[in-house]
Amino acid sequence: MTLDTSETTEQILGEGDFAPVHEVxxxxxxxxxxxxxxxxxxxxxxxxxxxxxxxxxxxxxxWDIGIAGVAERLAKLLDAHLIAQRYSRLVIDCNRPPxxxxxxxVISEATAIRRNEGISTSEREARRREIFAPYHxxxxxxxxxxxxxxxxxxxxxxxxxxxxYAGVARPWHIGALYNRDTVLPQLLLKHLRSESDLVVxxxxxxxxxxxxxxTIPVHGExxxxxxxxxxxxxxxxxxxxxxxxxxxxxxxILAEIEVELKAQLLV
Numbered sequence: 001m002t003l004d005t006s007e008t009t010e011q012i013l014g015e016g017d018f019a020p021v022h023e024v025x026x027x028x029x030x031x032x033x034x035x036x037x038x039x040x041x042x043x044x045x046x047x048x049x050x051x052x053x054x055x056x057x058x059x060x061x062x063w064d065i066g067i068a069g070v071a072e073r074l075a076k077l078l079d080a081h082l083i084a085q086r087y088s089r090l091v092i093d094c095n096r097p098p099x100x101x102x103x104x105x106v107i108s109e110a111t112a113i114r115r116n117e118g119i120s121t122s123e124r125e126a127r128r129r130e131i132f133a134p135y136h137x138x139x140x141x142x143x144x145x146x147x148x149x150x151x152x153x154x155x156x157x158x159x160x161x162x163x164x165y166a167g168v169a170r171p172w173h174i175g176a177l178y179n180r181d182t183v184l185p186q187l188l189l190k191h192l193r194s195e196s197d198l199v200v201x202x203x204x205x206x207x208x209x210x211x212x213x214x215t216i217p218v219h220g221e222x223x224x225x226x227x228x229x230x231x232x233x234x235x236x237x238x239x240x241x242x243x244x245x246x247x248x249x250x251x252x253i254l255a256e257i258e259v260e261l262k263a264q265l266l267v
Contacts, residue, residue: 010122012044012091013130020131021138022084024072030080031152031267032254035139036071037095037215038064038159039084044131050090051114061108062088064160066237071158073247078254083142085135090116092127094135095157095214102212109166139219147223152267154184155220155227156254160234161205173236175201177229179208180221184228187260191253205231226266 013020022039041063043050049057056062068084075082085094089105090113096103104124106116146153157177163170174192178185185202192200208216208229220227230250237243261267 010120010126011130012046012123012126014044014046017044018042018086020085020087020134022086023138024075024082024084025079026081028075028079028081030078031154031258031261032078032080033142033146033153033155034071034075034078034080034082035155035157035215035219036064036067036082036084036159037093037135037157038089039068039071040086041088042086043088043091047091047115050116052090052111056111057088057090059111060160060162060234061111062090064158065234066239066243067158067160067232067234069240069243070160070232070237070247070250073244074158074250074254077247077251081142083135083139085131087131092132094132095159096212097210097214098128098132100211136214136218139215143219143223143225153225154258154261154267155216155223155225156184157215157220157227157229159229159231160237161231163233163235165205170205170233171199172201172204172231173198173233175204175206175231177203177206177208177216177231178227179210179213179216181227183264183266184226184257184261187257188228188230188253191256195249201231226261 041057071082092104093102104116105113143153176185176188189202192198210217216227216229232246237246
């Protein structure tokens with residue numbers, strides 16, 4: 001699935017910038033492959049602060065608050081491979097089709113992203129080539145290798161969401177997100193609903209679609225993998241204690257689901 005990067009000369013990342021792809025436990029033996037599109041909020045030095053205040057960059061518009069800590073802990077608890085994106089979704093959103101308007105947002109919620117206004121085609125392509133493409137190429141190569149080695153592979157895309165959006169409170173603690181493939185989401189919903197302290201969202205607060213999402217449609221559905229998205233409310237995982245608690249809960253539930261998937265000969 002290597003993305004075409006020809007005929008582009010502008011460069012965004014330079015000396016001192018982080019590599020876009022962050023990996024944990026690449027040799028993990030779990031069938032679960034964990035993905036975190038909005039793990040980090042790093043900005044390339046060439047783009048400065050994108051024309052917005054630091055207080056904006058640390059908000060949910062810049063990254064999925066708390067999910068990095070959950071993802072790292074979950075990878076270790078499950079012995080699973082985690083592939084994550086270090087750069088802020090305000091540079092380029094790695095869970096949006098590159099042609100989508102929201103791929104490089106000029107406004108996020110009510111915040112104008114000044115540096116993204118009127119950018120050239122070559123800069124847009126550079127962001128895709130240097131940040132989006134290496135991340136998704138790494139996911140694609142990992143899946144290809146696992147399938148070639150006949151290793152069971154279940155894709156789990158990890159996100160967090162705000163407790164309030166556009167002035168409306170969101171009651172869910174966690175949601176299972178999906179589109180065409182409902183096998184894993186339905187198992188996940190069953191287990192989550194058995195936890196007496198949770199309000200669980202069924203395709204809430206978001207639903208997966210080809211127009212609004214990239215990771216699940218391209219790496220999950222198109223590759224024929226059992227898959228789901230997981231959204232955890234960010235106020236529940238804003239500190240290390242919450243991240244550990246949710247990682248332990250998800251590890252326990254996913255381990256139980258793995259047994260059920262094996263019984264159905266799906267892994």
